Amino acid sequence: MVNTAQSIIELENDNLVQTYKRPPFVLTHGDGVTLYDESGKAYTDWVAGIAVNALGYNDAGLQAAIQKASIGLIHTSNLYYTAPQAELAAALVEKSFADRVFFSNSGTEANEGAIKFARKVAYDSGAPDKTQIVAFSHAFHGRTMGSLAMTPKDKYQVPFRPLMSDVVIAEYNDIASADAAITERTCAVFIEPVQGEGGIHPATDEFLQFLRGKCDAVGALLVFDEVQCGMGRTGTLWSNEPSGVNPDIMTLAKPLAGGMPIGAILTTEKVAAHIQPGDHGTTFGGGPFITGVAKYVLDRVSEPAFLAHVRETGEYLQERLSEINSPLVVEVRGRGLMVGMELNVDVGPVIEAGYQHGLLMVNAGPNVIRFVPPLTIGKPEVDELVEKLTIILAGMGEKP
Ligand SMILES: Cc1ncc(COP(=O)(O)O)c(C=O)c1O
Known part of the structure; x- marks a missing residue:
C-alpha cells in the first residue's frame, strides 16, 4: 500500500475511535522546533504535543538518553528494585518541596493517585465525612472519573455522570468563594497554579497564599496540578515558586520524559506516611x-x-504578541512559554489559517490561542509567528 496522506487519513478514520478532529495532513518527522508533513511542508510547532515535547525534535542528548535507557531493562514491574526509578525520585525530591514520589503513566492518573492519597490521610484522621474535594472553575485535571469530577465543563462531564462524588467547585482566583467552599469536611483542594486548558490563567500569589492558610486551618491537603505548568514551562522549574507557597502534593506528567508517557505524584513525608503497601x-x-x-x-x-x-x-x-494591532485581540497573558492570546472571536479559523502559513497552534477554550512550544524555541520563531499572525488576523478582520 502506498502511504499517501489521504490513505493514512482514511485508515485512521476507518479504524480509530473518533475522539479527535484532526487537520488534513499527516506529520512524518520533526527537527528542532519544526514539524514536517507527508508532502514535505514545514510547520513551526507552537503546540509541542500539548506542552509535552520540552526539548523539541531530534534532540541528540535525548536520543542518546533513550538509547542508553533501552539497553538493559525496559520493564520489571514495581515488584523489584531498579536504579533509574530510585535515581529519578531522588532528583525530584532534591529539586522540589517533596520528600517522596510515586510514579504513574499520565497526568490524569497522577491526579487520581493524589485524590486517593488525600482520602487516605482524611480516613486515617478518623473523621468519616472528611471526603470533600474542592476544585476551581475552568480547571482541567484529566478525563478519568475522579479527575473528570474536578474538571467542571459540561461538555466533558454530562454524558459520563455519575462521576466521583463530593466535589465542590469554587471560583478561581476568588478568595471569598474559596473561603466559603473549603470547610472541615474538605480533605483536599486541587488547583493548577497556571490554568492551561481553561484559557491560560495564572493564579495570583495572594490566592495561593490564602489557600495554603485555609487548608492548614481545616486540615486539608493543598494539591498543585503542575501537569501542564510544571517542569520549566513557566520559566521556573515549578510554577508555584514565585508565590512562595508549597503544596502538600504536586502532580506532574506531560514533559517529564520528553514525549514519552509518565506521571508523578510528589508529596511530603507527612502525607506519604499514610500510604502503605496495597493502598495504591x-x-x-x-x-x-x-x-x-x-x-x-x-x-x-x-x-x-x-x-x-x-x-x-x-x-x-508576550511583548511581540502584544504589539499585534488587531481589533480582535482582547489580551495576551501567561508566564514563561505558557502564553495565551484571547480574541473576541472563535479562534478555530485562526488556527486553521495557521496551517496554511506553516504554524501549529492550539486553542485553550473557544477564544484563546495557547502557545506552549518546545522550551528550546527562540526569538526568530517568535518573530515569524508574529509576522504570520498579523497577516492572519488582518484577514479575519475583513470578514463580516
Ligand atoms: C493541568 C492538567 N492536568 C491534568 C491533565 C491530564 O493529563 P493526561 O492527558 O496526561 O492524562 C492535563 C492534560 O492536558 C492538564 O493540562
Missing part, C-alpha cells in the same frame, strides 16, 4: 526505561541557563 499501585509506572529518560530531561530542564532561556523567550513572546 501501577504495573507500568516508574519503569526503568521511562524513568531513565525522564532523569535526563529533568537534568536538562532544570539547568539555570535553560530556565533563563524560557523566561527570556517567554517575555519576548
